Amino acid sequence: MSSLNPQLIAQVRFLQRQAASLLLYQSLLTDAIGQAFINLLVALEQESNALDCLQAYGIFFQEQAANQQCWQDYLIAQILRADNPFTQQAQQTDLKNLPSSLVAAAKSDLHCLQSLYQCSGEQLSQWIQQLIPLSVAPVVWQPEPDRVEKIEELPLKSQFAKLENWGDIIEELAAHYRQFGIGLFAKSQAFRWQNRELLGIFHPDPVHFSQLIGYESQRQILLQNTEFLLAGYAAQNVLLYGSRGSGKSSLIKALLHQYGDRGLRLIEVAKSDLQDLPIVIEQLRGSPHKFIIFVDDLSFEEDDDTFKALKVVLEGNITARPQNVVVYATSNRRHLVREYFADRPQPREVDEVQAWDTVQEKLSFSDRFGLTLTFEPPDQQTYLKMVDHLAALAGIRLETQELEFRALQWATRHNGRSGRSARQFVDFLTAELALFSVTSHRRDHES
Structure with missing residues (x-):
């Protein structure tokens, strides 16, 4: 095994010092790719045996492949989404209003990160080849030319690649944080609250308005209200x-x-986690994004106290609700809280004195939503219109009479007329026709 010349050893140690000098952006190097990069530098600096160096480079390559990002693209993407004291404050106020020491620390970190950026995959591969030595340098992970990038990140990425001093981009970077946010909210658009933390959903339901037929007035009101939010x-x-x-x-x-x-x-917040709503909302305060808290299939039993947490969010308490947050909930029950005839006041000594107040509190809970949109079951004409539209989107070519006859049969034998039934029928029919086509083609080929 050869050794790196003193000049290259000095370069490796310089990179290690730069990484250790980060004041605000340390988290960029704590995940898998960052740690793989640091471990590779350690293996090179210590001039470990050939197997250790090759293994460290292999792990570094594997992490780039898993993220489908080369080291340099990854580093810039992490800077644009970083969550630290500088980015947290920069997304809420102008750069000129931030403490000077905070801005100075951010510029210093950007200078250090630029040094790490300049250590490309090609450079690391050449160092490995020189150290081992190898007849052929290890493969370098190269980004795919047609990789889909976030549109909002492209302008700054091109600037980073051209700048001589990354500290000069601090104003544009702060403006980016103010416009597009930081951390998890810059990485994903959909989230689930689970185990008292927000988890990104990177493959949300792909449903679009073009797939939805009926309930036009309800849709228009919902769109208008969301426009107000935005x-x-x-x-x-x-x-x-x-x-x-x-x-x-x-x-x-x-x-x-x-x-x-x-x-x-x-x-998305499950009904069982509604008591955490105040915690969720405080995490959203100050973000430039607008948030819909989605509670699906909302209803409460007689002795269920979790609705009190939702009540606080809907009506507010001494802490003002952020204007960038609203709650959109669905329910099959108009009054949300299950009511029994036994709940109604009876002239017995054990009854609550103001029992009707308790009943009215239950019945009026849904009134705390500013808007209530009612969805009645579709009639036959609307149901068939849904089927026709979805079938057209799916490319199903059947005579209208046959398609609608089978759709009505499906509704009768399954879940009745609804948008869900229409979707299930079209999905089933699409698979059935596709399988029939494949089977027929196979038989024709065999014959």
Whole structure:
């Protein structure tokens, strides 16, 4: 095994010092790719045995492949989404209003990160070849030319690649944080609250408004209210109430694809986690994004106290609700809280003195939503219109009479007329026709 010349050893140690000198952006090097890069530098600096160096480079290559990003593209993407004291404050106020020491620390870190950026995959591969030595340098991970990049990140990425001093981009970088946000909200558009933390959903339901037929007036009101939210006005919390399978949840999910590129984010909170709503909302305060908290299939039992947490969010308490957050909930039950005849006051000594107040509190809970949109079961004509539209999108070519006859049979034998039934029928029919076509082709070929 050869050794690196003193000049190259000095370069490796310089990179290690630069990485260790980070004051604000340390988190960029704590995940898999960052750690793989640091471990590779350690192996080179210590001039470990050939197997250790090759293994360290292999892990570094594997992490780039897993993320489908070369080291340099990854580093810039992490800078643009970083969550640290500088980015947190920069997204809420102008750069000139930030503490000078904070801005100085950010510039210093950008200078250090530029040094790490200049250590390309090609450079590391050449060092490995020189150290081992190898007849052929290890393969370098190269980004795919047709890789889909986030549109909002492209201008700054090109500037980073051209700048002589990354500290000069601090104003543009702060403006980027203010416009597009930081951390998890810059990486994903859909989230789930689980185990008291937000988890990104990187493959949200692909439903679009073009796939949804019927309930045009309800859709228009929902779109208008969401436009208010995006424009920074006081938007209303919305309850979507009605029959099962009518597309209430799909309408809310479709909003993400309609407005995600305008800063809308969707957070799904299960009914069992409603007591955490105040915690969730405090994490959203100050973000430049607009948030819809999505609660699906909302209802409460008689002795269920979790609705109190939702009540606080809907009505507010001494802490003001952020104007960038609204709640959109769906329910099959108009009044949300299950009511029994036994709940109604009876002239017995054990009854609550003001029992009607308790009943009215239950019945009026849904009134705390600013908007209530009602979804009635579709009639036969609307149901068939849904089927025809979805079949056209799926490319199904059947006579209209046959298609609608089979659709009505499906509704009778399964879940009745609804948007969900129409979708299930078209999905089933698409698979059936495709399989029949493949089977027929195979038989014709065999014969």
